[in-house]
Each structure stands twice: as structure tokens, then as C-alpha cells.
Amino acid sequence: MRPFAYTRAADVAAAVAEVGSDPGSEYLAGGTTEVDMLRIGVARPRRVVDINDLPISGIEELPGGGVRLGGLARMSDAAAHPAVRGRFPVLAQALEKGASAQLRNMASMGGNLMQRVRCAYFRDGGAACNKRAPGSGCAALGGVDRGHAVLGTSEHCIATHPSDAAVALTALDATVHLRGRAGERSIALDDFFLLPGDTPEREHPIEHGELITAIEIPASEEARTSHYLKVRDRESYEFALASAAVALLVEDGRVARVRIGLGGVATKPWRARRAEAALAGAPAERASYERAAAEELAAAVPRRMNAFKIELARRTMVRALETTASLGARGGTG
Amino acid sequence: MTPRVGRARIPGQAAREEGTAAGPRTGDLGPGPAEIELAVNGTARRLRVEPRVSLLDALREHLGVTGPKKGCDQGACGACTVWVDGRRVLGCLTLAVACEGREVTTVEGLADGDGLHPMQQAFLANDAFQCGYCTPGQLMSAVALLEEGHASDDAEIAEWMSGNICRCAAYPNIRAAIRQVRDGGGGDRP
Numbered sequence: 001m002r003p004f005a006y007t008r009a010a011d012v013a014a015a016v017a018e019v020g021s022d023p024g025s026e027y028l029a030g031g032t033t034e035v036d037m038l039r040i041g042v043a044r045p046r047r048v049v050d051i052n053d054l055p056i057s058g059i060e061e062l063p064g065g066g067v068r069l070g071g072l073a074r075m076s077d078a079a080a081h082p083a084v085r086g087r088f089p090v091l092a093q094a095l096e097k098g099a100s101a102q103l104r105n106m107a108s109m110g111g112n113l114m115q116r117v118r119c120a121y122f123r124d125g126g127a128a129c130n131k132r133a134p135g136s137g138c139a140a141l142g143g144v145d146r147g148h149a150v151l152g153t154s155e156h157c158i159a160t161h162p163s164d165a166a167v168a169l170t171a172l173d174a175t176v177h178l179r180g181r182a183g184e185r186s187i188a189l190d191d192f193f194l195l196p197g198d199t200p201e202r203e204h205p206i207e208h209g210e211l212i213t214a215i216e217i218p219a220s221e222e223a224r225t226s227h228y229l230k231v232r233d234r235e236s237y238e239f240a241l242a243s244a245a246v247a248l249l250v251e252d253g254r255v256a257r258v259r260i261g262l263g264g265v266a267t268k269p270w271r272a273r274r275a276e277a278a279l280a281g282a283p284a285e286r287a288s289y290e291r292a293a294a295e296e297l298a299a300a301v302p303r304r305m306n307a308f309k310i311e312l313a314r315r316t317m318v319r320a321l322e323t324t325a326s327l328g329a330r331g332g333t334g
Numbered sequence: 335m336t337p338r339v340g341r342a343r344i345p346g347q348a349a350r351e352e353g354t355a356a357g358p359r360t361g362d363l364g365p366g367p368a369e370i371e372l373a374v375n376g377t378a379r380r381l382r383v384e385p386r387v388s389l390l391d392a393l394r395e396h397l398g399v400t401g402p403k404k405g406c407d408q409g410a411c412g413a414c415t416v417w418v419d420g421r422r423v424l425g426c427l428t429l430a431v432a433c434e435g436r437e438v439t440t441v442e443g444l445a446d447g448d449g450l451h452p453m454q455q456a457f458l459a460n461d462a463f464q465c466g467y468c469t470p471g472q473l474m475s476a477v478a479l480l481e482e483g484h485a486s487d488d489a490e491i492a493e494w495m496s497g498n499i500c501r502c503a504a505y506p507n508i509r510a511a512i513r514q515v516r517d518g519g520g521g522d523r524p
Contacts, residue, residue: 006385100497
């Protein structure tokens with residue numbers, strides 16, 4: 001690990017000023033990605049600014065049924081919060097299916113959104129990687145690509161976004177609140193993640209030093225009947241091969257409202273808008289779900305070893321829809 | 335990396351009276367070695383470390399607290415599990431400097447002198463290890479697991495212990511030990 005300096009920020013304004021004014025400074029929150037990246041030399045700051053003392057770790061119930069998660073709220077605390085469990089079960093489930101209990105105690109919600117990809121070539125300083133070293137190429141193209149994405153890829157990057165929580169948050173239409181040197185602003189979660197295109201090194205539409213102060217989830221009726229299904233190589237403590245976050249409201253046997261996120265198969269937390277459009281007003285039954293899933297995956301691009309993910313994602317989405325529909329039919333809240 | 339410092343235990347009160355690290359720190363530390371103070375198992379310890387030194391390396395290499403083990407050093411195995419402010423975390427993905435002002439507890443802090451913690455007794459009674467390398471981390475997770483209330487059945491125990499890998503695969507016996515303590519059979523220490 002290369003040497004770096006350390007400072008602990010006392011308040012949000014100071015933290016934003018310290019990092020925003022210095023391209024060589026990076027934030028340190030839970031450290032579960034950052035310390036790993038420092039150790040393997042992919043992150044090479046001259047200084048880390050520890051933000052763990054900042055007063056942005058609270059979880060607040062909003063009037064009307066929403067929830068505001070502080071940027072430094074830990075994954076474990078967000079998952080355990082009664083308002084999250086009751087109003088947004090899909091998020092609680094996605095959080096608890098991510099990483100391990102120890103990592104969830106450390107990792108912050110803001111850091112979860114900012115975590116880096118798990119592509120082995122991104123993490124290997126000797127491999128070509130357009131994300132780590134723009135213009136160097138992509139060793140994953142034609143390489144070991146079993147875990148890589150089939151949606152949202154480009155000829156420059158096919159790395160899968162690893163977050164579970166962000167998949168639920170995109171289905172829940174969450175908003176990311178930021179504080180930068182120029183002030184505060186908000187970005188819809190779906191817009192917070194950029195497709196790789198020809199600039200895979202740029203993952204978020206934010207400036208250096210902008211800090212995630214909160215993630216806000218708006219109230220929604222269908223979110224109370226929501227579910228996260230994660231399929232992986234082992235039962236626990238593993239990234240998704242495919243996952244689906246579903247919020248579904250069925251009325252008179254038809255899909256009244258539905259929101260779907262896909263994980264493990266795309267270069268960003270994937271909002272399945274084609275599937276949602278196909279389901280609008282459709283009979284709440286398996287045939288509709290299969291048609292919608294096929295529609296969403298129609299644009300998928302298979303690589304050498306990951307073609308199975310297309311069928312796996314279809315089936316994952318269909319099962320998640322069936323499970324969520326059955327929760328609604330029982331009148332349960334997950 | 336950095337020069338080793340003395341291993342003598344510094345009583346917490348004495349160290350605090352000298353008072354270099356008690357208040358909030360201002361300004362940058364490092365990148366060279368800097369003196370910090372860590373509260374480890376209830377004792378204030380002074381050490382000189384670079385900011386890049388992990389909590390795990392600070393404990394093992396600088397303070398001689400070798401209970402926490404280095405398995406993967408990348409957050410995948412759980413052998414380095416310790417508690418910071420009472421919550422189980424990974425020492426390998428935590429910077430030592432970031433633990434100033436927080437309470438660090440390692441497996442050495444579980445026992446009361448020669449009196450083993452009930453979970454330690456239950457691990458012995460249930461043969462819950464073979465090589466023992468992952469055991470300090472398993473113990474720190476297992477005790478935390480019960481406090482978190484995530485041990486209602488074997489499936490829940492397995493899920494919430496999944497961050498601690500045991501290559502000897504002592505998992506059934508680890509679960510048995512946890513069940514025993516959960517059900518009040520681990521020993522007489524509260």
C-alpha cells in the first residue's frame with residue numbers, strides 16, 4: 001500500500017472543502033471498498049479525509065411515508081430500521097443479502113452507492129482497463145467474463161455494478177442528496193449511475209468532492225408489497241449472478257403499479273422500464289411476467305461465458321414478480 | 335514499514351492524563367509514522383503508525399495483540415473480526431488511525447483472566463474448530479450474533495455467520511456451540 005496522509009473532518013462543510021479543493025484527497029467512510037482499493041493500489045490518494053464523525057448517519061421517517069437515510073447510515077442500521085422494513089421491505093432484504101454482517105456494520109449507504117466494480121481486471125494493475133486507466137483497453141472483452149454484464153455494456157467496459165441495495169433503491173425511485181463546494185443538489189438514483197459508454201472511468205455525474213449527505217426514498221403504496229430475489233453461486237456472502245427488486249400493486253387481477261430493478265447483470269443498477277411498460281395493466285399472471293422479462297432482456301448482449309445470465313435474469317425477474325404478487329394477495333407487507 | 339514500539343501495557347488513566355490523543359484531532363497525520371492512542375480491551379495503548387496501517391496490523395505487529403488473525407487481508411474471510419465500539423467489524427479493512435477515540439475489543443478481551451467466556455467454553459465443549467486459525471474471528475462474530483438477536487435457528491445462524499469462513503468446515507459444531515450459549519448452556523459467566 002502506498003503511503004498517504006490522514007485527517008478526520010469535524011463537519012460537513014470542512015470535509016467538502018478539504019476534498020473538493022484537493023484532487024489528491026478522497027473520502028474515507030466505512031472503508032470496505034476504499035481500504036481495499038488503497039491496498040491493491042487502484043486508489044492512490046495523497047490523503048484520505050475520514051468523514052465517520054460527521055452528523056449524517058441518522059435515519060429519519062418522513063411525513064407521508066418516505067424515509068431519509070443519512071449518507072453515513074450503516075447498511076446494518078438501515079436494514080434494521082422499522083420504517084425501512086415496514087415501508088420498503090425490498091430494501092431491507094437487499095441490504096441483508098449484501099456482503100456479511102461485519103461489512104454491513106462498517107459500510108455506509110453513501111459508500112454503497114460509490115463502491116467500485118468487482119471486475120478482476122479493474123483490480124489488477126497489470127491488466128488493460130478503461131475504467132482504471134482510460135484508453136488502455138478492456139481485458140474483460142475476450143477474457144474471463146462469466147460474472148460480467150449483459151445489459152448496458154459498451155465496447156469499452158462490461159463490468160457489472162455490484163450493489164444489491166442500489167438495485168432496490170432504483171426500483172424505489174430514491175433521490176441522492178449531495179453537498180459540494182457550490183452548494184447542495186439532488187439527483188434521481190437512476191441518473192446517479194452512468195452507463196460506461198466511451199467514458200467508463202466516469203461512473204457518476206458528480207464533481208470531485210461532492211459528498212452524499214442523504215438518500216431519500218419517497219412513499220409508495222406498492223413498495224409495501226416488495227421483494228428482493230438474489231441468485232448467486234453460494235447461498236450467502238456472495239455477489240449476485242442475477243437479482244430482481246420488485247414492488248407490485250395488483251388490483252382486480254391486473255398490474256396496477258409495478259417497479260422493477262435488476263442486479264448482477266448490468267453495468268449500473270438497472271431499472272427495468274421496458275418490463276414495467278409491458279406489465280402496465282396486464283393480467284397479474286406468469287404469462288405476463290414472462291413476456292415482460294423477455295422484453296427487458298431483448299437488448300442483452302452475451303459474451304463468451306456469461307450468456308447464461310440472460311436466461312437467469314429472465315427467470316429471476318419472473319419468480320420475483322410471482323413472489324411479490326403472492327405477498328400482495330395475502331395482504332402481507334413482506 | 336514502521337519501527338516497532340514497546341509492548342508494555344500503558345494503563346488507560348495514565349495515558350489519558352498525558353493527553354495527546356484524547357481530544358478531537360486537527361490537521362493531517364502522516365504520511366509518515368504518527369503517534370496515536372488506541373483503547374484496546376479497555377486499556378489505552380500508544381503506538382506510532384503510518385495512516386496506511388490497518389487496525390489488524392496495528393494490533394498484531396505493533397501491539398502484540400495476535401488474537402485477530404490475518405487470513406485474506408481483503409475483507410473476504412472474517413479471521414480478523416474484532417469489535418469497534420461494540421460492533422463486529424473487519425480489522426483488515428479498518429485503518430488504525432480511524433479508531434482513535436473508539437473502543438476496540440479483540441478475542442483477548444472476551445475472557446476474564448483465566449475464566450473463559452461462555453462462548454469460548456462452548457467452542458471447546460462442541461469441538462467447534464480444527465486448526466483454530468479462524469476461531470478468534472468466529473468467537474467475536476458468535477458473541478455479537480447473540481447480542482444482535484440473529485440466532486433463532488440454524489439457518490439464521492448460518493446466514494449471519496457467513497462472513498466467517500472456516501476452511502476446516504467446522505460449521506455444524508460452531509452452530510452447536512452458538513445454540514448452546516443461546517440456550518443458556520455455555521457457562522456461568524453473564
